[in-house]
Amino acid sequence: MSSPAPAARRNLWPLVGGQSISLFGDYLAFWLVLPVFVRDATSSATQLALLNAIETSAILGFGFLAGVLLDRVRVRRALVLADVARMVAFALLAVAVAADAGEVWMAFGVAFVVGSMSTVFDSGLESYMPTVLTDDLLVRANTAIWVSRNLAQTGGFVAAGFIIAGSGGIAVAFALDAATYAASIIGLLLLREVRPRPPVESEPVWPAIRTGLRALWASAPLRWATGAAALANLAFAPLAAVMTLYAEAELGIDSDRTLGIFFAGFSLIGALGLTLAPRIVRVIGLGRSVVVGGFVFGGGAIGAGLASGAWAVIPFGIAMAGVSVIQIAFVTLRQRLTAPETRGRVIAASRTIAYAGLPIGTIVGGGLGDVVGLRPLFVGSGLVIAAIAASLVLGPLWRDDEANPGEPVAIAGVATGDPESGDPWSWPWKRRNP
Secondary structure: OOOOHHHHHHHHHHHHHHHHHHHHHHHHHHHHHHHHHHHHHHOOHHHHHHHHHHHHHHHHHHHHHHHHHHOOOOHHHHHHHHHHHHHHHHHHHHHHHHOOOOOHHHHHHHHHHHHHHHHHHHHHHHHHHHHHOOHHHHHHHHHHHHHHHHHHHHHHHHHHHHHHHOOOHHHHHHHHHHHHHHHHHHHHHOOOOOOOOOOOOOOOHHHHHHHHHHHHHHOHHHHHHHHHHHHHHHHHHHHHHHHHHHHHHOOOOOOHHHHHHHHHHHHHHHHHHHHHHHHHHHHHOHHHHHHHHHHHHHHHHHHHHHOOHHHHHHHHHHHHHHHHHHHHHHHHHHHHHOOHHHHHHHHHHHHHHHHOHHHHHHHHHHHHHHHHOHHHHHHHHHHHHHHHHHHHOOOOOOOHHHHOOOOOOOOOOOOOOOOOOOOOOOOOOOOOOO
């Protein structure tokens, strides 16, 4: 039997390339131009908050169901269909805006479609990567995608400013985002599976969700990491909500152009910090990388609350680098510690639970910032995040032999592995280092 390594290496660049282009379109249109469209149409902070709430509620509402779906169908087909749905949504909105028939409710509809389909896509892509890549390429691929995300954020925001400044720019931005989903689809269709997932026996939806939750709970490293992520997001959400206000009120960044440069600057620092992530994982392991990333994240947030003027770009960038290390290590940990038969459900459940802290933190943190002030909010949230990282030192993530990578956990009633191989875990997950 030929080695899967050459095919896996060939899969790396279509995967990363397609997602890099798609992420650029998302940051250009979905994260910036769509809110600008709603802002210009309504001049209402409430409508902007509603836009964000619709997207977030779709993520939380479809999270667990997405995992069940991904474990029942061909994952690549689900990914392609999710991209097609998002592409069509933005293409229709582009046509409506170009024809001067765009309405705010259409933007809300796009937010719902993108939020729900992104839940399927993001969990699906994470669960699909181990079938097209070997273990040694997972950290590399996750790092490359996260670097692309940071660079897409930087370039997408800058490009959006130039595009929407021109005549008909908003429609052009929406059309461009639709086109970038086509690039993602092409990249997915070029992939070849090197470790196909065994067939999974279907079961009713709620028992299937419970099976995924049991598998998540049975893995101590994933259980600790998921709980810590939910708490960290609870502390981080207020900072994300007031970041633009903090830059203006506390750092003196009062022009849109300067604000764009500031955001691009700390995104670039965060991307440069990502170059160290594979080395950190290689030296200390996946579990400890999650913990160390938490300390870096918390320290950067504290520094951002203490810094003055444009120098705050450095601690902001450090915080983003910490988040990136956490994401790379945590995503790879989920991919390597989860059995193929429950991978979609476990990953979707972990992501949904982790994201649950965001809407609560946004609501609570906004009011807290008005009461205690923005700088204390940043420092306090940073201290909370650092404390969460410190608590993880006591758990299995810091005990490298348990978390890196360990073996997938067998769950009663779920068939796993190859019964003819003599090894209940026929996938190469027993290596102690990624």
